[in-house]
Amino acid sequence: MSRHVVAAASEIAPGERKLVSVRGRPIAIFNLDGEFYGMLNRCPHQGGPMCEGKITGLVTAPEPGKYDYSHAGAIVRCPWHGWEFNIRTGQSYCEPERFKTRTYPVEVADGAAVVEGPYVAERIAVSVEERYLVVDL
Amino acid sequence: MTHIIQPGAIDCDIHPNVPNVAALLPYMEDHWREQVIVRGIDELASIAYPANSPLTCRSDWRPADGSQPASSLAQVRAQALDPFATSIAIANCLYGVQLLFSEDMAAAYARAVNKWMAAEWLDREPRLRASIIVAAQNPELAVDEIERCAGDKRFVQVLLLVSGDQPLGKRQMWPIYAAAQRHGLAVGIHAGSSYHNPPTSVGWPSYYTEDYVSQAQAFQSQLTSLICEGVFNKFPDLKVVFLESGFTWVPAHLWRLTKFWRGLRMEIPWVDRAPADIVRSNVRFSLQPVDGPPDRDSLLRIFDHLQSDELILFSTDYPHWQFDGNAAIPDGLPAELVRKMTHDNPRATYPRLLETVA
């Protein structure tokens, strides 16, 4: 396992996402209110690119006809079949015990630390003034 | 070889018939009795079972005198109860009450049929139980009739037709389910239509054969509706029994419904578990017609696909011609499964069967 610098933190605004690659693995990095979460860019169902999914809230219902809306901005729907995943945990809302998409912790590191290493910066040129998103893989 | 059914089988779908409207007149209120006579109202005989179609009555069960099949207790005893060692049979009368356009007239006929059933059948044959016929055209009137009959524990179910004015899951229908759950009654949904809508979603067919085959599609639509509208979320103790529905279509239908549910559940957020789980807890299917594959192994695969041995309830569908002789159980089913279909599953489905009948 090694530490990979995948993007500058400033590249992904809150509510946005960016597709990166770590050791050939496509990972979608989401910015949720300033916190960063990584998710494999392959829906566990048929492989839809999660990074291109719609970010939504979650609707649940205590009974038919009642709509409780929560988790605004914390759910990503696969762009193909609409399966809903919790961006923080990767869990599918439907049958969560069976379906989960792979997640990757994303750490925010100062440029000064990144320059010192030990990091794999892929092709990102690192500057000490920036903060960077780091994935262990 | 034909299965020997162990004594005590419970037959969940037989069809005693109203011999003619004159038999109902004693059970009708004055106004309605006079209406029947003054207006010359004919038998409420649905086109769902043309009188002389081979399927409507097995040839060896047809009375020699040309009278209405399955309309006398002696016939039903000799043809439906004794040959199958039946301990209990549930009578689902298919008189065409639900086909009427007048809600009040339908409710009047429903009352008459239920009174006739209690007096002419249930009072005279302890092996019989019955379904409450209701005017599904108007759920309020249907609930009135359920309340009127519910004290009689020999009524074990509320009977609806699979095709009517609106999808059965719709909330307008819920008072019926509330009443059924309250009284420990199952809701039986039987093949047949009010014919207030075309019998298929692509219009009216030319032939009766198509009409009968398409009943399975009507059941599929209603299973979708009941699940998607959240009937079983609202009424978790409700048991719905599909009668004369066939069941080999069930796995494939659930596969499709489940696939779409995973992507579209935001539209029906109350559906919080897979449709197949809901079916396993709340929906049952009568055995006949089997609509099975020609070979035993494939039929066993279907039971495997159902992933439960608790879903199918023994039925003969008497007097409809679904099998010959006493071969009501398809060959090759494991004895344990047959035992569950004939004995255990009906008891688990109809709580009133466990109660002592006064």
Place this chain on the structure above:
Amino acid sequence: MNVQLRDTPLVQATSKIAIADGDIHPARFKASEFDPWLDQKWRDRIAQFGTRQRQPWQSGPAYPKSQPNASRRDAVPPEGGKQGSSLAFMQQQHLDPNNVVLGILNPLGSGQGIQDVDLSIALCHATNEWQIAKWTSQDKRLKASVVVAYEDPIASAAEIRRYADNPDFVQVLLLSRTSEPLGSRKYWPIYEAAAEVGMPVGIHAFGYGGNPMTPSGYPSYYIEEMVGHSQAQQSLLNSLVVEGVFARFPTLKTVMIEGGSAWAPALAWRLDAAWKRLRAETPHLARLPSEYIRDHVWWTTQPLEEPEPRSHIADAIGWTGWDKFIFATDYPHWDYDDPATSLPLKISESQRHDYFIGNAQRVYRGVA
């Protein structure tokens, strides 16, 4: 700041097997794309009165879909426009990476089922010419379907014969939700013409025939409509068999498109059982219903049912026959089935070949 991402492609190029796609939905970039083949009177008519169907809305489907244009969110072309409206992007996103060597175009929203039948005829013809101009003449992998105004079967038959000798057309396209069941004698001129020119009749889910989505009226939800298309498909196949279409046109081939397929065995069993009992009613049928189905019907695969365990789908496919399936993705629609992941079964090489391309090459004319 000199931040840059790796430039290696995220979609890895693999040597994938060549496949057919029996259900691709081309779209117009803008509505005026049909204009070259529409008389001014029709353009005026559309501008003033729209294209009214037997459903409530001036535009859009009866039930709101789950995603815009019922399409994959990642299928919007870079130049904008509807999903499926750019050949270049379709090639880049679908045809090339999935190694689609035969793609059957099934244009929806073309004019089929419009209440004004003359307008429907005009729009269907424009759709056919547009398929040549925008698609089949630009990419030889793509083949067109003759889109017909099925509620006027005589006009439909004429349209089919117009393309009899055009090798770009390999199929006649109907929608499932017609005003009468498709076995109705009204529609027989369509089958006669299709059999004559050697094209299968593809019957794609959807359309608005004016009949409620269930025999108990309209359901509440889009999911019910989507699931319900398989009931419509079963009912129309029931009709084709029992009304005698296959008995009358022994060389006719039909393809059931996007209505599911796992229901087919149970329907065939039920038909056989009912027909054995009721055959006095249909002396025009000489054989078991299941035999007509076996000889005359194919199914596109998408949306493939997804049982748990997934191996159960192999039973359903096996009962119908591995030779009866034409792989389809439904690109660019949301319920797209991916060729690499949608059939997670261990199957023989010959089964795989038939399923993904061999059967299609046998069903459609001139594509082997």
